[in-house]
């Protein structure tokens with residue numbers, strides 16, 4: 013018997029599946045999934061996008077955050093079938109082969125990560141914030157990130173990382189830093 | 190000309206971390222990211238009750254679920270002599286329960302299936318019949334003569350007591366109390382907490398029948414200890430065991446012990462002859478793996494009127510859960526609790542301790558802590574705070590009188606530790622100035638007029654980091670040293686491996702900086718690897734802030750061995766005798782003729798192409814480092830809070846941290862460690878605790894009940910530094926990873942107490958949740974013990 017879980021496109025005999033189509037990191041993907049499969053598991057196991065981490069599986073920690081039509085959602089508490097027809101961005105979609113997103117650079121420059129487990133979720137939430145609010149205050153950042161837990165950094169450097177990225181993005185757009 | 194050390198990423202450079210290059214791209218490789226061909230998935234069924242006899246287990250329905258490959262129970266394990274395993278404290282622990290379950294969340298069965306969803310489905314089909322027994326949830330209940338015996342599996346165990354232990358000079362201490370003008374006393378509870386790294390524990394066991402080799406990917410901070418433990422438990426030859434600890438999503442002590450899930454996955458792989466992956470969920474992690482703290486402490490201090498401390502005595506009662514599985518040095522039953530008061534000149538001291546079994550999860554691990562020093566230093570600083578108040582002395586002044594002075598080193602503490610360096614008063618004064626201590630009283634007055642209560646709390650402490658030396662420190666008999674192996678390639682690039690294991694501390698970055706400092710090879714030319722027992726030299730792993738003190742020292746020492754050989758090669762290349770060779774960073778030259786020299790890279794090439802007659806070729810070596818003493822960093826943490834008496838809510842207005850961890854290899858990384866540690870200190874003081882109801886149900890089994898601070902609540906921290914090099918460490922460094930978690934909580938609590946103690950309150954136990962602070966202020970009374978069940 014083939015495992016539905018490991019090879020999403022080859023469903024297990026007798027288990028009902030649903031065909032879903034979604035855009036993942038800009039690429040159109042069509043997969044057959046068991047209706048109960050979580051989006052986080054589809055991304056991690058089905059599509060080998062293991063940058064999406066699972067910390068708590070109860071919508072509390074934000075390690076599994078992805079951008080869903082541009083908005084941060086916790087993919088551990090969302091079914092893969094709910095993504096049908098939607099756009100999903102994971103950490104793997106943030107950078108091109110040659111260029112990092114300013115948020116990624118900011119996290120490295122300001123030491124915004126230690127073990128790296130919370131980092132993909134933190135960066136995606138930060139990216140969404142900066143798209144909404146290009147000039148956030150420290151409080152804006154802390155509030156926006158309050159659904160993402162980090163056990164290592166104490167957040168201070170994460171805040172700095174986001175400020176670093178905001179400044180770089182404004183400079184890139186030719187605005188005053 | 191010598192190289193610019195900062196430019197090559199040497200000591201003192203805030204070098205950006207190399208590991209970040211993969212983490213920021215989502216390309217870290219954590220255990221759950223590893224996929225092996227034909228891999229199966231394992232799920233554990235856990236006990237819903239805290240104390241019960243297992244009457245029967247029926248697994249037949251689980252076997253029938255399509256996709257199930259194996260169902261394991263205590264019976265399966267027992268048939269292979271694996272139902273029980275030894276703990277790191279010379280006790281035994283059930284791998285899968287056979288007779289009784291002894292805590293909620295204990296392993297009762299396991300299912301191996303084609304995917305984790307199927308394994309979970311099948312677990313829910315296992316029927317277990319329990320005969321419930323009364324649950325023991327604290328030491329007071331455990332002591333009761335009518336209490337049920339938790340460990341009826343052990344011969345000669347006729348009560349729930351695990352140990353009695355004592356240290357110090359009882360007589361001298363009694364004399365100090367007889368001479369005292371004032372005796373101050375304090376009693377408190379350090380609540381149970383969980384290190385809770387974001388990534389839970391897990392393993393992938395892969396047994397290859399053809400070669401007899403067992404490979405296990407595992408979330409472990411100490412892969413070599415695990416290899417030894419697996420060899421003993423599973424009776425497999427050690428050379429056929431390979432433990433790989435890939436990227437770890439945090440550890441904080443939680444990933445030191447051997448957990449049943451690891452052992453079950455190993456047996457499952459042996460039986461199915463396929464790789465078996467087990468990844469626990471967050472609840473499994475919180476309810477069954479190594480907790481921290483859970484100690485009741487009380488003590489008294491003998492004081493002279495002028496503020497001099499004459500002596501102290503102390504008693505601790507600790508709750509270890511159902512199995513004594515503390516990960517700590519063998520000799521010390523309650524860890525390094527006796528490091529308490531090490532920064533003060535206390536002439537006489539005496540400590541007694543007892544420990545108990547309860548129906549709670551086992552494993553009092555060193556949660557960002559060197560074996561109970563967190564409890565020791567918290568008690569110390571709360572006691573100091575209370576004593577200063579009892580004497581009517583200023584908090585800073587009382588500390589100044591009693592802190593060990595700079596000219597008293599080396600200083601032997603009453604419990605026998607040897608502290609060797611520090612500038613305690615300087616750190617304190619720097620912190621007081623930064624927080625604005627001198628104007629505080631006026632501010633406090635002014636705030637009271639607004640109906641707000643201001644408080645300031647000080648915590649000063651030194652702690653013992655970096656066990657060994659190996660004379661005193663071992664874990665299950667294995668001596669606590671560490672190691673490094675360095676291979677310099679022909680082109681002057683290098684690979685370094687150590688027996689430590691980074692979990693976010695940044696070893697891949699900082700170890701290369703030590704090599705750069707010693708050899709002048711740019712840090713970017715050095716790759717660092719850890720965590721694979723087939724390639725890394727034997728080491729004790731990373732916990733208790735021991736990496737820099739021990740493995741970091743080994744890195745410096747191996748680099749020096751390489752340099753010594755390179756010097757001989759340089760003499761050969763320069764055609765002078767070795768005595769005529771001088772070293773500057775990255776280069777040897779002829780004394781008196783600086784122009785004539787060869788670089789370390791020239792020597793590396795020659796090591797493989799042109800060695801002097803009689804010399805072994807190559808430029809590789811290893812070093813084992815057994816530290817002569819612990820390292821003793823010092824910290825002064827000072828916190829200013831505002832308490833709203835109407836709600837009990839308290840806000841941190843300012844927090845100043847002055848840390849002296851000796852020479853800093855990478856200041857950016859050090860500061861990251863301090864801020865992370867302070868956040869955990871804040872969490873302990875404020876919200877982070879695990880409690881149990883009367884039936885032994887764990888309240889704190891997920892992140893909804895177990896509160897961790899987010900970016901929103903966490904205050905900002907202002908960091909300062911003082912540098913007193915460690916006299917015995919090759920690069921003068923001291924441990925730092927846990928200082929803030931150890932010393933921080935008392936600063937927060939002392940601050941809140943300072944704000945509210947005019948109402949007559951002497952102590953509020955952690956967590957200082959608003960309802961507890963509110964009650965204390967309103968009633969002018971202490972609030973002690975654990976909140977029974979969360980009410981907020």
Ligand code: FES
Pocket residue numbers: 065066067068069070071072073074075076077086087088089
């Ligand atoms: S794993 Fe999804 S929120 Fe924690």
Ligand code: FES
Pocket residue numbers: 124125126127128129130131161162163164165387438439693
């Ligand atoms: S970097 Fe480890 S959890 Fe955030």
